[in-house]
Amino acid sequence: FESFAGGPEMDGRAFQQCMKDAGLKGNGLSATDIDLIFAKFKNPSKRKMELSDFRRSLTAVAQKKSIPDPASVESMIISAGGPVF
Numbered sequence: 001f002e003s004f005a006g007g008p009e010m011d012g013r014a015f016q017q018c019m020k021d022a023g024l025k026g027n028g029l030s031a032t033d034i035d036l037i038f039a040k041f042k043n044p045s046k047r048k049m050e051l052s053d054f055r056r057s058l059t060a061v062a063q064k065k066s067i068p069d070p071a072s073v074e075s076m077i078i079s080a081g082g083p084v085f
Helices: 012-021 031-041 051-065 070-080
Strands: none
Touching (some): 012 051, 051 070
């Protein structure tokens, strides 16, 4: 999380990059879907999401991608290792 976020909180751009670099973007998960998931799970009074929000959002990503286990999504993100520039 922190390697993509660059700190303890992640903004929408970093969330998009995380999904793309983990190979989750596409095939049922569009950029718009990613933005909507980010907006749904971040604290409404903040511009960024915390780790707890991020973990909860992975369930929605898994549902959108038809992946039965959200832990698989987390594994894909961990294997990405960090942002690819």
